[in-house]
Amino acid sequence: xxxxxxxxxxxxxxxxxxxxxxxxxxxxxxxxxxxxxxxxxxxxxxxxxxxxxxxxxxxxxxxxxxxxxxxxxxxxxxxxxxxxxxxxxxxxxxxxxxxxxxxxxxxxxxxxxxxxxxxxxxxxxxxxxxxxxxxxxxxxxxxxxxxxxxxxxxxxxx
Amino acid sequence: xxxxxxxxxxxxxxxxxxxxxxxxxxxxxxxxxxxxxxxxxxxxxxxxxxxxxxxxxxxxxxxxxxxxxxxxxxxxxxxxxxxxxxxxxxxxxxxxxxxxxxxxxxxxxxxxxxxxxxxxxxxxxxxxxxxxxxxxxxxxxxxxxxxxxxxxxxxxxxxxxxxxxxxxxxxxxxxxxxxxxxxxxxxxxxxxxxxxxxxxxxxxxxxxxxxxxxxxxxxxxxxxxxxxxxxxxxxxxxxxxxxxxxxxxxxxxxxxxxxxxxxxxxxxxxxxxxxxxxxxx
Numbered sequence: 001x002x003x004x005x006x007x008x009x010x011x012x013x014x015x016x017x018x019x020x021x022x023x024x025x026x027x028x029x030x031x032x033x034x035x036x037x038x039x040x041x042x043x044x045x046x047x048x049x050x051x052x053x054x055x056x057x058x059x060x061x062x063x064x065x066x067x068x069x070x071x072x073x074x075x076x077x078x079x080x081x082x083x084x085x086x087x088x089x090x091x092x093x094x095x096x097x098x099x100x101x102x103x104x105x106x107x108x109x110x111x112x113x114x115x116x117x118x119x120x121x122x123x124x125x126x127x128x129x130x131x132x133x134x135x136x137x138x139x140x141x142x143x144x145x146x147x148x149x150x151x152x153x154x155x156x157x158x
Numbered sequence: 159x160x161x162x163x164x165x166x167x168x169x170x171x172x173x174x175x176x177x178x179x180x181x182x183x184x185x186x187x188x189x190x191x192x193x194x195x196x197x198x199x200x201x202x203x204x205x206x207x208x209x210x211x212x213x214x215x216x217x218x219x220x221x222x223x224x225x226x227x228x229x230x231x232x233x234x235x236x237x238x239x240x241x242x243x244x245x246x247x248x249x250x251x252x253x254x255x256x257x258x259x260x261x262x263x264x265x266x267x268x269x270x271x272x273x274x275x276x277x278x279x280x281x282x283x284x285x286x287x288x289x290x291x292x293x294x295x296x297x298x299x300x301x302x303x304x305x306x307x308x309x310x311x312x313x314x315x316x317x318x319x320x321x322x323x324x325x326x327x328x329x330x331x332x333x334x335x336x337x338x339x340x341x342x343x344x345x346x347x348x349x350x351x352x353x354x355x356x357x358x359x360x361x362x363x364x365x366x367x368x369x370x371x372x373x374x375x376x377x378x379x380x381x382x383x384x385x386x387x388x389x390x391x392x393x394x395x396x397x398x399x400x401x402x403x404x405x406x407x408x409x410x411x412x413x414x415x416x417x418x419x420x421x422x423x424x425x426x427x428x429x430x431x432x433x434x435x436x437x438x439x
Binding site: 039089 | 227278316359
C-alpha cells in the first residue's frame with residue numbers, strides 16, 4: 001500500500017526531463033569468482049561499458065556494483081555479458097533504472113528506456129495499476145532474476 | 159651430467175605445463191585456466207634445479223590469450239639461449255618432456271564449469287599442445303623431434319580452499335630410430351587461503367599450496383635401440399605461495415623428491431625451485 005501511495009504521488013508529479021533515461025545503478029551478484037585477477041578482469045570489462053562511472057567488485061560477497069552516468073547506453077544485458085565473457089556466472093541483480101511506463105499488447109506493464117525494456121511486477125498489485133496510469137517517466141528500484149530475462153520485481157518507486 | 163639432463167628435461171617440460179596454471183593456480187601442478195575472452199596474460203619464470211652432482215637455471219616466457227572464456231591459447235618459449243645460462247641445460251636421460259629450446263603452443267579447453275555459489279567454482283580442462291625443438295639437434299645423443307603434449311585436469315576453487323588433480327603425457331615423434339622417451343605424469347595440488355589473506359579486492363590476495371608431481375619416464379631410443387641410463391620414476395612434493403595484486407601476480411615454490419627410482423646410474427635430484435611473475439593485460 002505504501003508503494004502504491006508512492007507511485008501515485010511520484011509518478012504523476014515528476015517531470016520527464018528530471019530523469020535520466022536508463023540504468024543508474026546496478027548491484028550484480030556473481031557466482032564462481034574466487035581470486036583477485038577474476039575481480040580485476042570483471043572490473044576492467046565493466047569500466048569499458050558506455051557511461052560507466054564507477055565499479056566496485058567484492059570477492060567475499062560476490063558482486064559487482066556499477067554506477068552509470070546520465071549519458072550511459074549500457075544495459076543490464078551488457079553488464080551480464082561482460083561477466084560471462086570473464087568466465088563467471090551472473091545471477092540476480094538489484095537495479096535502479098529510469099524510463100517510461102508502457103503497456104504491451106498482452107497487457108503487461110513495461111519500463112522502457114532508450115536501450116532496454118523491463119517487464120514489471122510487484123507484490124502489491126495496486127502499485128502496478130497506478131504505475132500503469134503514469135504518463136511521465138519514473139525511476140524504480142528492484143531486483144532482476146538471473147538469466148537473460150528482464151523481469152523486474154519492483155521494491156520502490158521514486 | 160646425466161642427472162642434469164634428467165632434471166632439465168622434466169622441469170623444462172613442467173615449466174611449460176605448469177605455467178598453464180596462471181591466474182589462481184599452483185606453480186608445478188596442473189590447474190584450470192581463468193583468462194577472460196579477449197584477455198592477455200604474460201608469465202615470466204625462472205627455474206632452478208639441482209642434483210647431487212650439479213645445478214642449473216633457466217628462463218622461460220608464456221603468453222596466454224582467452225579466445226573465449228573457456229578456450230585459451232598459450233605460447234611458451236625460452237628466453238635467451240642455453241649458452242647464456244650458468245649451466246647450459248641438456249635434456250633428461252629418460253625423460254620426454256620439453257627441453258630448454260622447445261617452443262610449445264597449445265590450447266586449453268575448459269569443457270566443464272559449474273559455479274554453485276558465491277566464490278565457488280568446479281571445473282575441468284583438457285590441454286593439447288605441440289612442441290617444436292628450437293635448440294639442440296640432439297639431446298643426450300638422441301635426435302630431438304617435434305612432440306605432442308596431452309593433459310587433463312579437474313578441480314575446485316573457492317575463497318578458502320583449492321584443489322586440483324591432473325595428469326598427462328608427452329610424446330615425441332620417432333625419427334630414424336631415435337626418440338626421446340615418452341613421459342607420463344600425475345599432479346595433485348591442495349591450496350589454502352588463510353583467513354588473514356581473505357581481505358576483499360583490491361587488497362592483496364595470497365594463498366599457499368602443497369603440490370605433488372609424479373613422473374614416469376620411458377627409456378630413450380637411439381638408432382632403434384634402448385638407451386641405458388635413461389628413464390625412471392620420481393615423486394616430488396613441496397610448498398608454493400601465490401600473491402596477487404590487481405593485474406600482477408607473483409608465485410614461488412620448491413619441490414623435493416620423496417621417492418626416486420631411476421634406470422641406470424643417473425644422479426638423483428635434490429630440489430626444483432621456480433619463481434613466476436604474471437601480468438594480466
